[in-house]
Every structure is written in C-alpha cells, then in structure tokens.
Amino acid sequence: MSSEALWALGRGNGVVALAFLTLSVVLGVGVRSGRPLFTLPRFGIADVHRFVALAATLLVALHMGLLFLDPYAKLRLIDFVVPFLGTYRPLWQGLGTVAFDVLIVVIISSLLRRRLGLRIFRAVHWTTYLLWPIAMAHSLGNGTDTGRAWFLGFAGVCALMVAATLVWRLRANFTEYVDVGV
C-alpha cells in the first residue's frame, strides 16, 4: 500500500514539476521582455520566475526521492547523476537524468549570478530552452501515464504554452529588456 502511494506521489510530483518548468520558461521570456504581466512589474515577474524555478527544482527532487524510496522503481543513486544507466527504459530515464543535471547547473549558475557575471549566466541560462523539451520527452517516454487522456491534455497545454511563448519571443517586434549595466 505504501509502495503504491510512493509510486503515485512520485508520478504526481513529476507531472507538477513539468508544469512548473513550463511556467518558468514562460515567465522567463516575460522577464526578458520587461513587460508587466497581470499588474506585475518586471521585477515582480522576475521574483515569481525565480520562485517557480526553485519550486520546480524542489518538485523534481521530490519526484526522484519518492521514486528512489519506492522499492518497485529500483532507482540507484548513480541514476540521478549519470544518464542512460537505468534498468528500465534507459534512454527515456537517461533523458530525465540529463534534464536534472542541466537544471542543477542552471540553478547554481543563477544563484551565483553576481559572481559568474552576466555573460556566463546567460550562456548557461540559454540551456533552459534545451531543458524543457528534454524534460517533456522524459515524461512522455518514461511516464506510465502517457496513454491517459488527462496526461495527454496536460502535456498538450504545456507544449502550446511554450510554443506560443517562443513564437512571441522570436517575433521581430519583441521588445527586449536590456540591463543598463551591460
């Protein structure tokens, strides 16, 4: 019974982590534009973006920890760091490991932004555009809810949000906020 609960909670945390990663990408592009969003000024959006990204990291950690405690998933500690070594669907599980590694690097570089400098921070932060599709591929390929209508709808909404944000970001009239100090 507890094993089933761990399994279900691990999956639920993974699903919501994907939602928060999606929201973080959208808010990150919103921060870049400098436009207000729902009466939030730019620094407010940046604050929410930071909170959502940290919450997504916490949810990913819970996702991995709960599945690690579940005796059925049989995750090993090395699977958290080194990709493509898993016993169950190594490719898709390895993509999840890659996404986790990239997420950790992005979070650390964001926390050390002042020390690293803006250029390195931005270069690392650009990998979040790679992080999201990897995480989505992991959830679609490794998730056991892929065949469910609710999960397909959820994944479709996430994909639409990111696609719309990217289209907006790549438009020619996208007004980009540039820090004065750069």
Place this chain on the structure above:
Amino acid sequence: MLKTAPEKFRGGFWCAASRVPSPTSLRLPRFGCQCGGMHSPRSGFRRAAVASWALAGLGIAGVAGASALAYADTVKPAAAEVPAAADISAPETVVSIAPEPTLVAPVAPATTESPAPPVAPQPTVRQAPAQAFIPAPTYAPAPTYAPQQTYAPQQAYAPAPVVQQQAPAVQQQAPVAPSQSSGGSSSSSSVSKSTSTTRQNRPPMGGGSSGNKFTPPHTTSKGS
C-alpha cells in the same frame, strides 16, 4: 542613454497601468510613470509574493490531484477486475438466491391470508413476482458453465497422438502437455490477470513482456 529604441528598451520600466514604456520612470523615486498609475516596488513585491504563494497552493493541489489520478489509474484496474472474478462465483449466489424467493412466496400468502380475507389482493401481488422469479432459476447458469466443460482442450490436442509415430519418448510428453495446458490455463489466466492489472501502470519487473532489458540488472542491484 535612457532613450527608448524601437526594438530595444533600455533601462526603463513598462507601466503596468498604461502598458507603455515609461523611460522617465528611472528619474522618479518610486518608479511611477506619467500616466498616473501607481506601482511602487513595495506593492510590486507584495503582488509577486501573493502570486508566488498562489502558485505554491496550485502546485500542492496539483500534486494532490495528479497523485490521486495516478493512484486511481494504478488501483482501478484491480477493482474492475474483481467483478470478473466474482462472476465465477456468481452462479453460486444466484442459485442460492433463487430458492429463497420461492420459499418466501408460499410463506407470505399463508400469513397474510389468515388475518383477513380482504387483504387478498396483496398476496396476489406478491405471488406475481414469485412467479416472475421462476424464470430466473430457469436461467440456470448451467449453459454458462458449459464453456468450462468445453474447455477440455485435451480433445483439441488430438494432434499429439500423431507424434506417437515418431518416437515413444515423445509419447510420454504428449499426455503431459495437455494436462499442463488444460490444468494451468484456467488457474494461470486468472492469476495473471489479477497480477497484471494491479501493476498495470508500473514498469514491468522482470522478464518483461514489453521487451525491457530488465531482469539481470535488477537481480544484482536489488541485492546491493
């Protein structure tokens, strides 16, 4: 330096009220623009905190909801499988229920007729369903049991005796195979259904019918 450009907007703030860039906002102490909208850093951070906590609440609710859906997907097939298993024992209950109304029906008129004759319409009403229940026993699930008797694939395995012509050693195997298949088919099918449904949303453990390279590493890793 603080002028707005068509593509790049340097340094200034977008006014949340008028949705236009306000390049003069940096010159003002509270980031207000000339449109009259008021958004101080304090109110901005307060709104951001409210939005963050609202998202945290949504996240907790989302985890609960997604976990409930995942748990239901895991447990539901096993619950749906129970009626299938109960169908096997259903004939016993039907057979036991069927005599009960027939027993009750004769008792009911005997007790109701004795107190008063005008109550006569009531027993007639009760007798009607009792007669209507008669077809129920005629349902006699015996024909439904027929498939179990017709399961007997031993006759269907008649080709096995053909092997007798090849070698006497195979002759010993031929009778064994039908007995295993017929005896194990009914029990193993029910067992495998129950186990597979309870683990439907889980990765297959070992041996993997879905083609996982799964078994050897598990046995080693589990030990560690």
